[in-house]
Amino acid sequence: MKGLYLLITVFFIQVLYSQTLIHHTTNYFGPNANPVPEFTDALIPENTTLTVTGDYYFGHGDQTLSNNLKVEIPLIPEKVSVKIWKTLVEHYSVTDEIVSRRAMQKNSGFATGDFYIQTRIKILSEKRSRPALVLNSTLKTASGSDFRNRRFFNTAGYYFDFELGKSFLFDNSFIEEVRLVSDVGFFSWDVQTPNLNVQDDAIMYGFKLILKHKNLSLENTFSGYNGWIKRVEDYGDRPMIFSSRLNFSVRKTLWFAQFQHGIKYFPYEQIRLGVQIPLEKLTPDFFGEN
Template sequence: MILRTATVILLYILVSVSLNGQVDYTWWNEINNWDGVTPWDQYIIKSPGFMGPNALPVPEMKTGRLPDKTSIRLFTDFHYSNGDNTQDFFSSLYLPLAGNKVGLELYGVMVEHYKMDITTRNQRHSRDFDAKGFSVGDLNIAMLITLTRDHLKWPDMLIRIAFRIPSGSNMRGARFTDAPGYHFDLLISKKMTENFEITGMTGFYSWQLNYNTDRVLYHQNDAFLYGAGLIFSKKRIKIEGCITGYAGYVNIKDSPLVLRLKTEMAVGEIKGILSLQQGVKKDFDYTTLSFGIHIPISKNVF
């Protein structure tokens, strides 16, 4: 059943791409007052406030400790907003390396389904007439490097270096950027009591933009990345809350801020995950409900 569904979705995407060159975009030309010269993709604003929820998400907050085992995570996410409702499947693979001093993570949205209203479609300069369909997401690769762990005075700290490979589809629908991006950040955590732990994140987030105003051409957007959180854990239950975001400098709805609440419950070594994310600014005004599972595979084998 799953294989059949995946095949249908893939065929839908391939057919959509093949028919893309045959679509009459007169409606789009009129709505956007196209000058007949400027390429259409320069009308797409590569900013979290003008694209789908998976295009430029706020990076995940993590603790300053690397996991001990190879693991996979699978999520289904439901994003709700006034003009765009999106559902997706997300997956990640984590590999501990070098005696668990380094970690490698591959992650991203495998596929999303979306439906926008006409107002949102036009605000985003989307060329998707129906304002609904499927998209394939970007692949992200992150390297995590331990700085300190179990130190008597210092908190646990690690550096994360993450790159987004522009493998996503459907930039014409303002779903993904079709452009690279990266972020470097410092992740910190410190046990305050047996059950409570504080976390922090600070870093730099950058992505290719190519946004042209009347005066300036911005080739990329550079943002300050930040976050703080609190974790409560007892036996097989863990509850984590955080506030996190990034602040771009171009001022085109490029400074999203989100609140996240996540609950994990372990059954053996497998963890069930329920999380809620709420955007608190117009730069990202989605409410997201996620259901996931975390499956450890083995201990460090590298």
């Protein structure tokens, strides 16, 4: 009889565990799981570009080292492109408090991230009296690893956004160009809920100020998204961040350093170093222009 009671107890524990709600937000996962989407300067490149970054996320009980590989291929130069990126590998180390809060199984380890595939289309070219307008359509695949330790979601997502950008040029001034960029869109991802398929939908937004002087430029970006789910008080469905990035151009190669601060529901500070390399020989030439 005692054996029967034990089996029943174990069964109910398993049922309760399986019914545990996982909070699919940046407040309960690693920094690369569902970050605030990045946006550019509302321009599509003329040539294929390769961007490699190294990131260090720290603070709030989670330290993460990761790298990211991104390739943008213009199908029609400066008009239509395809962009693909992925966190190749990350190493994380978290405190016991974070392990308990996220229901993780260990304090440290390695994980690999999701593939993102994006199509970019220029809707409007920039003129003297109008800004440039670019439409981005992005698919987030469920290809990341280590869901048990809350590093990446095991669900897919997508987003559509518009980038609007306008430059203002100044003669005989230290700041030669000021570029203003705004971003607005719709972001959606699947949320794992027992016995029910739920989709979290969010409005994404962003504002960027770019100051340029010769081969130097400074980008300041404020961005975030607002979802609708509020299961608990600190569910974290509305992350908000601010970043400042310094770019240094050497010939056609761009080197950059960035600091990012999590204002709300993104419990990380970030230091990023990266390089963007043009790959002219790998640029498609469908129309025989080159």
